[in-house]
Amino acid sequence: MIKAISLRLLSAVGLLWGVVTLSFILIHFAPGDPISSLVGENGGASPEFVARLRAQYGLDQPIISQYGIYLGHLLRGDLGYSIRFQTPVWDLFRERLPATLLLLVTSIVVFSIFGMIAGVYSATRAGSLGDSAIRILSVLAFSLPVFWFAQLLIALFSVKLHLFPVFGMHSLFVRPGLWNSVRDVAWHVVLPAIALGAWHMAVTQRFVRTSLIQVLHEDYIRTAMAKGVSRRAILMHHAMRNALLPVVTITGISFGTMLTGATLTEIVFGWPGLGRLILDGVLGRDRPLIIGLLLISALLTIVVDALTDVIHGLLDPRIRAGRHR
Amino acid sequence: MSADTAPILEVRDLRVAFDAPEGLVSPVDRVSFSLQAGKTIGLVGESGCGKSMTALAIMGLLPRPSGRVAGGEILFRGQDLCRRSDREMQKIRGNRIAMVFQEPMTSLNPVLSVGEQIAEAVRVHQRVGKRDAINQAVDLMALVGIPAPRDRARDYPHQFSGGMRQRVMIAIALACRPDILIADEPTTALDVTIQAQIMDLLMRLREERQMAMILITHDLGVLAEAVEHVCVMYAGRIVESAPVDKLLNDPRHPYTQRLLAAIPRGRRSGRASRLQEIPGSIPPLWDLPGGCRFCPRLEGRRDLCRAEQPPRREVGPGHFVACWAACSDALALAGTAS
Numbered sequence: 184m185i186k187a188i189s190l191r192l193l194s195a196v197g198l199l200w201g202v203v204t205l206s207f208i209l210i211h212f213a214p215g216d217p218i219s220s221l222v223g224e225n226g227g228a229s230p231e232f233v234a235r236l237r238a239q240y241g242l243d244q245p246i247i248s249q250y251g252i253y254l255g256h257l258l259r260g261d262l263g264y265s266i267r268f269q270t271p272v273w274d275l276f277r278e279r280l281p282a283t284l285l286l287l288v289t290s291i292v293v294f295s296i297f298g299m300i301a302g303v304y305s306a307t308r309a310g311s312l313g314d315s316a317i318r319i320l321s322v323l324a325f326s327l328p329v330f331w332f333a334q335l336l337i338a339l340f341s342v343k344l345h346l347f348p349v350f351g352m353h354s355l356f357v358r359p360g361l362w363n364s365v366r367d368v369a370w371h372v373v374l375p376a377i378a379l380g381a382w383h384m385a386v387t388q389r390f391v392r393t394s395l396i397q398v399l400h401e402d403y404i405r406t407a408m409a410k411g412v413s414r415r416a417i418l419m420h421h422a423m424r425n426a427l428l429p430v431v432t433i434t435g436i437s438f439g440t441m442l443t444g445a446t447l448t449e450i451v452f453g454w455p456g457l458g459r460l461i462l463d464g465v466l467g468r469d470r471p472l473i474i475g476l477l478l479i480s481a482l483l484t485i486v487v488d489a490l491t492d493v494i495h496g497l498l499d500p501r502i503r504a505g506r507h508r
Numbered sequence: 509m510s511a512d513t514a515p516i517l518e519v520r521d522l523r524v525a526f527d528a529p530e531g532l533v534s535p536v537d538r539v540s541f542s543l544q545a546g547k548t549i550g551l552v553g554e555s556g557c558g559k560s561m562t563a564l565a566i567m568g569l570l571p572r573p574s575g576r577v578a579g580g581e582i583l584f585r586g587q588d589l590c591r592r593s594d595r596e597m598q599k600i601r602g603n604r605i606a607m608v609f610q611e612p613m614t615s616l617n618p619v620l621s622v623g624e625q626i627a628e629a630v631r632v633h634q635r636v637g638k639r640d641a642i643n644q645a646v647d648l649m650a651l652v653g654i655p656a657p658r659d660r661a662r663d664y665p666h667q668f669s670g671g672m673r674q675r676v677m678i679a680i681a682l683a684c685r686p687d688i689l690i691a692d693e694p695t696t697a698l699d700v701t702i703q704a705q706i707m708d709l710l711m712r713l714r715e716e717r718q719m720a721m722i723l724i725t726h727d728l729g730v731l732a733e734a735v736e737h738v739c740v741m742y743a744g745r746i747v748e749s750a751p752v753d754k755l756l757n758d759p760r761h762p763y764t765q766r767l768l769a770a771i772p773r774g775r776r777s778g779r780a781s782r783l784q785e786i787p788g789s790i791p792p793l794w795d796l797p798g799g800c801r802f803c804p805r806l807e808g809r810r811d812l813c814r815a816e817q818p819p820r821r822e823v824g825p826g827h828f829v830a831c832w833a834a835c836s837d838a839l840a841l842a843g844t845a846s
């Protein structure tokens with residue numbers, strides 16, 4: 184057990200180091216650099232001033248020593264200083280990561296549940312009208328581009344029906360009290376969560392359907408029926424736990440796509456998360472910011488991967504046993 | 509008919525139909541037999557002849573939606589099981605009629621502990637608490653010969669060998685003291701050394717619990733000690749049915765005769781000998797020959813065999829055969845006797 188965990192941690196550190204190194208190299212060889220984009224936006228400057236700025240950010244050093252300095256800072260927990268925002272990268276993250284996590288987690292949890300319900304419905308009524316309707320909706324949700332779907336939602340529910348806010352995460356004026364602000368945020372998160380989660384719901388529904396239909400044909404389901412267990416108990420107690428195993432895997436994989444989707448969703452909805460930072464960071468060639476963002480996504484992916492394994496272990500005793508050995 | 513001679517289970521003209529890609533097929537066709545309380549009958553025949561389908565039909569577990577009972581009746585204590593609702597069948601399954609399956613390796617749920625799965629069988633039909641059910645499960649595990657049952661109850665199916673899993677399946681089947689146990693080739697998937705142990709266990713439990721039993725097998729070797737009456741199935745039909753000693757010593761249907769000849773001699777008399785194969789194979793269900801279904805595998809067939817289904821004739825007390833040749837023999841015998 185301890186050996187497995189340390190192995191995991193070691194590989195996680197290796198992965199993070201790889202992400203840093205690779206992005207360092209890629210950004211270095213990409214055309215343009217942070218100072219010229221900064222200076223360009225501010226109407227130009229003298230070559231001496233540009234050179235001074237370069238020296239100030241250590242950009243005049245050879246790439247190897249820049250890399251060494253960055254790694255040294257990183258090891259001390261310092262993500263560096265964003266050239267574009269003129270703020271420590273960590274401060275930017277602290278301010279914006281919670282909004283992104285709120286959107287991501289809400290979307291994944293809520294639409295995993297909806298996807299499972301739809302999947303169970305369509306698996307237990309395979310071939311029915313309801314199953315066909317769900318299939319069509321799923322294919323639709325699967326193939327809609329996020330940004331287009333997001334704008335559609337805004338046009339319909341915000342602009343036309345005035346049911347939800349158009350923009351942002353908070354109203355300008357909220358009555359005081361924790362409960363009021365929670366309600367306000369919840370009201371704001373609905374549309375972005377739908378825009379982001381529809382795809383995930385479609386994926387979940389398809390996987391639950393396939394997996395459950397397969398499980399319902401297993402010999403042990405017949406055994407449960409031979410015991411006289413009711414259909415409902417067979418579904419909940421015997422079939423779902425087995426059927427969820429591949430679904431958990433696919434949720435872990437779909438998280439990566441959701442991360443990308445979150446960027447687009449945040450930009451369309453003006454959601455104050457990391458999404459906007461990614462765009463600005465890339466446009467501004469803001470190296471510390473870009474590497475920091477990549478590190479965060481890598482870290483989130485590693486956490487989700489570990490979580491997937493933990494849930495698998497909880498669901499399946501065969502995996503649990505394998506981990507002890 | 510007096511109460512103690514009325515059969516506990518009577519299957520009459522049972523027909524099972526399936527929607528297959530090739531069209532509607534009947535893996536079980538006009539099968540009839542009856543089972544007395546506390547007695548055991550054997551159902552034998554080659555692979556694919558419809559033994560499992562017959563058993564599943566009795567349990568009401570034919571794979572849905574493609575399979576169904578298309579004719580005949582299954583009378584349990586005089587009441588037709590085919591007319592029972594899903595709910596009523598749930599109360600009978602695992603409670604009055606239980607089944608042990610052919611595939612012990614896949615018949616247990618991999619994510620539930622073995623104790624839970626046995627306890628569930630108890631709790632579905634009896635009003636007992638969780639603790640009581642677990643205790644009963646442990647007792648059942650001891651009954652079927654699983655060592656250290658209290659510890660083992662917490663283990664999962666993958667921690668058990670095939671033989672042990674089949675013991676667990678037997679424990680599940682016995683949980684509610686059923687009147688009838690259907691054992692569908694309970695040893696086919698097991699090692700030869702384990703097979704005898706499981707058969708002995710079943711025989712012992714049958715005695716102890718006074719259960720009626722349907723033992724499905726394609727191994728005629730085990731029948732002599734295990735059953736009182738045998739039904740031989742071929743391509744969905746019962747071709748011969750007789751008390752076990754009659755069937756083993758005086759088989760009338762050519763198919764039964766071949767089956768018996770196919771048992772290695774060593775099994776019956778101690779001398780080893782070559783296994784005799786039955787030439788030909790079972791016809792596919794969607795392309796059954798007209799007339800007698802076995803006839804294409806027989807050399808000396810006549811026009812009558814090809815033209816018409818042989819009827820079921822009684823050739824001795826409780827001994828029925830469906831074969832034109834056997835019937836005409838019988839008729840000839842009857843003729844000389846009178």
Ligand SMILES: Nc1ncnc2c1ncn2[C@@H]1O[C@H](COP(=O)(O)OP(=O)(O)OP(=O)(O)O)[C@@H](O)[C@H]1O
Nearest residue numbers: 526528535554555556557558559560561562571726
């Ligand atoms: N879902 C199905 N649809 C159509 N035909 C089926 C289906 N399942 C089984 N059959 C057919 O039903 C026939 C009887 O099968 P069954 O399982 O009863 O055989 P069996 O006598 O138990 O054989 P074995 O000794 O191999 O267990 C077989 O010919 C098989 O091809």
Ligand SMILES: [Mg+2]
Nearest residue numbers: 559560610692
């Ligand atoms: Mg079978």
